[in-house]
Amino acid sequence: MAHRRLLLLLVLAAIVAVYFLSGADEALTLANLQAEQARFQAWLADEPVTVVGGFFLLYVLMAALSLPGAAVMTVLGGALFGLGWGLLIISFASTLGATLAALIARTLARAPLEKRFAGQLERINAGIRREGAFYLFTLRLIPLFPFFVINLVMGLTRMRLWTFYWVSQLGMLPGTAVYVNAGRELGNLQSLSDVLSPGLIGSFVMIGLFPWLARGLVAIAKRRRLARRFRRPTRFDYDILVIGGGSAGLVASYIAAAVKARVALVERDRLGGDCLNTGCVPSKALIRASRVAEEIRRANRYGIDTGEPRIDFGAVMAHVQRAIREVEPHDSRERYEGLGVEVFAGEARLQDPWRVRVTSGAGERVLTARHVIIASGARPKVPPLPGLERIDVLTSDNLWQLEMLPERLVVLGGGPIGCELGQSFARLGSHVSLVEMGPQLLPREDSDAAELLRHCMEKEGVSLWLDTRAVRVIEEVDAEGGHVLEVESHQASGEVEVHRLPFDRLLVAVGRQANVAGMGLEALGVETREDGTLAVDESLQSVLPNVWACGDVAGPFQLTHASAHQAWHATVNALFGEFKRFRVSYRALPAVTYTEPEVARVGLSEREARARGIDFEVTRYELAELDRAIAEGQTEGFVKVLTVPDRDRILGASVVGQGAGELLAEFTLAMTHGIGLNKLLGTVHPYPSWSEAAKATAGIWKNAHKPERLLSWLERYFAWRRGGGSAAAATEEMRRKDA
Structure with a gap:
């Protein structure tokens, strides 16, 4: 297979080389075609089959090999054949050529790319399976978009070639018609810019707007398809109904209420979810107590003799419960009702995409909402271990x-x-x-x-x-x-x-599994992934256009701040998705393990970068070199930054050591806003502080990328100045130094 791919690549390269060496690319200009228009018309009258067939094959070849000149050929087709026949010929020729280009890309590159980037391509192909045809259709509608790029990229996906063909045929038709129509007035055109006459500009504007109109029509079609399966309410109780009162659900409710949407929040247990009651808050309270005990054991290294600490475990757990109680008002029912959220205690089950049945000790009631956000969280996974x-x-x-x-x-x-x-x-x-x-x-x-x-x-x-x-x-x-x-x-x-x-x-701490059972999702066709999380797209929308998911139930990260990050996207996309959709990005999502030393990371690790085949440089700084760490006797750890080779662009940062989670924030800010290590180096940091480790790391990177040639000339310049301006003295000093 590899030999066949190589042979095909050589053949294609030879054809492209002949095209450019023959000067065909220079011949396909508007001036040349205008000069030859009369001859073309006479030839067409004498040998229509030869001219039409030759034009068709030439267009197919140019499109298949992504050669320049397709726009001019389209205009020429209108001039030669008129709007009707020109549109017919060019529409089929361009689509056939585009499909061949996709097939060539698929044959040459898809297999090796799928082997190297299996995970990323699987996510892309999942999206293609869901709405690939519509996505391709919207891209084809914009005639100024580089179609050859679409051909090559779509060829690398798992989209069926027949689907690619017919969608391209329909999608390119409006743009082709505009250019063919312009070709009818070829004799009056002096340059391609004249195509943008006032009438044609209006056509292009309409074509540019059509994808948005098409998206709206598709959304309407989806809603009507749902309405045929279920009886859609004529009016709704709420704009947003959130199932789950954990981190994701609370943030979603807060955001929706803040923009004056009417919000219902359903929680079957305690507001605050795992983070408040069984996760972040109690675990950090326990970690703090245990850290104090360890600090007492180590106090003698600072000249303080305290002996072994006496642990009152009951008092430690009382401290944990006290921390939960003190944070609890932030997530309380009273607070959220004060914000305008209607809170319901009970089990939630979707009867259809818009109706949610809430069951509690007080009975049952059915709530209707335009959009439902699933934020039901996850629970500890218990393995099937015998005994x-x-x-x-x-x-x-x-x-x-x-x-x-x-x-x-x-x-x-x-x-x-x-x-x-x-x-x-x-x-x-x-x-x-x-x-x-x-x-x-x-x-x-x-x-x-x-x-x-x-x-x-x-x-x-x-x-x-x-x-x-x-x-x-x-x-x-x-x-x-x-x-x-x-x-x-x-x-x-x-x-x-x-x-x-x-x-x-x-x-047992072997992971967590999403809470998806008992909500009626399976009956409505909402799918789950292999890991048990709900299948949602990059905007966090499920297969049902008005059902969304965020937090642990959606994955892939089971972190409180990841849940909040997703909740913003799910809520904004649900409320305003008709106008603008936001894709959730995890590129600069930080994660911290609160052991001692803390282990914190944002972006790529070395392991992930290698697995994805991404080239990188590593800059490492040991905390044993940091004055603050030395003064406090906390020298274990390091800062490690991955950057693009020879570029000041951060791919990821790992920090291990005292307060690593706090130090990581500087690198997270840098990655979020595209700030490089040069800017971190140029930022004044207080001395002595832990944050100086970020600046020191940037200094190591800068030293590794210093301009050696410029520094060499500066060295000669200063030697010349020291020698009283004598070039001979400077040269002699440099010679002695080199010796």
Whole structure:
């Protein structure tokens, strides 16, 4: 197959070379064609089949090979054949040539590109399957758009060639008609710019506006198709109905209410969702308490002798609950009702795309809304581990009801939740064993960040079992009244060793799964992805045009700030999508694991860049060089920035160390607004501060890209000045230095 592709490429290159070397590109000018118009007309009268056939084949060849001159050929076709026959001939010739161009691109490049960029192309192809025909149609309607680019790009997708053909045939027809019509007045035209006469400008304006009209017509058609399946209400109770009162749902409700839309929010449990009640807030309160305990243990390095801290676990958990209560008013029913949101407690189920049945202890009621936003969140995933059903398993949901510190805690999962909670419990006095199936902690991060965290956690007494698979919970109770987890550990030699890990409590932290059941989505045809999240497009719209999703239920990131980011897009697109759609971007989405050291990243990691085949440079700065880190005795960690080779454009940044999440904000700001390392270097930072690490990293990058030739000339200039202006003295000084 590779040999055939190479042969085809050589043949195409030869044809293109002949085209340009023969001067055909220079011959296809309006002046030349005007001069030869009379001869063409006489030839057409004598041999119509030859002229029409030759013109048709030449046009097909030019379009297939993306050669310049198609616009002139279209105008010429109108001059030669008139509007009717010219439109007929050129319409079919241009479409056939475009389809051949797509086929050539597909044959030459699709297979290697799909192999290299499988993930990205799969997302594109998913969009093509949903609305590829309409998208191609709108692109074809604009005659000034470079059609050859459309041909090549669409050829790389999985769009069927027949679909590509007929959509192109229809979509290019209006633009072709404009140019063919202009060709009828070829004798009066002095340049192609004359095509834009007042009448034709109006035509182009209408053609430019037609995609928006077509999009509106398609939206109407979708709504009518829905209306045929379901009875659409004649009026609505609400503009937006949000299902789920977690981070995403609250932000969506807030935004909709802020623009004076009428909003209903349905929550079956507690407002605030996981973040407030079982996630971000309680976990950070627990992390802070455990960090204080560890600081007390290490106080002697600052000359302060305190001894081993005494942990009152009940008081620690009281601190956690107090933090939840103090944040709770920010997410309370009273606050959101004060903002204009109508809050309903109960289970929500979609009867159809516009009607939601809310069931509560007070009964049932049906609410109608023009748009529904699903923000139902996710819950901890519990694996089908034999024996697990016989014990009381801990998850990030029920962990906060613990009253006694587990003496022996086994944590399943080495992701952010497992690492944060495992380290915290170890610092509070538990004997923690952490089991991770992969070869490193934090599988999404680079190995250098994971290795530093591994070293710190092991130094604090956490027993790490990497490359280890949990097999089963053994029924027997060990000598101390606990249970036993059997695991298989994969050794570097390839051998598998079986171990038994005793525990009093088992914490499962192997990921989360979207809450999609029980809302009637499946019956309405709303699809889910392989990972269980709802299938939505880049604007967060589902297959139903008025049903949207955001937050954990939509994926791919289960982060509170990602949920808020998505909620803005889902709400704005729902309310104003008829006028403007916003595609959600995760390019500058930060993520932080709140262990010690913290692990923070925005943009690409080295691992991701290599997997995507993206070239990059790495600039690294060790926190051991930072004066503030030295003064505080917190020198473990680094800053690592990925940039485009030889360009001041940040692709990603990783920070590992004290306060990494705070330091990351500077790089997130830079990526969001297109600021490079030069601008960070030119920004004054307070001394001594942790933020100076960002400036120091930028300084290392700048030093690696300094203008060597200019500096060499400056060195000679200063040597010349030191020598009293004598060139000979400067040259002699440089010679001595080189020697």
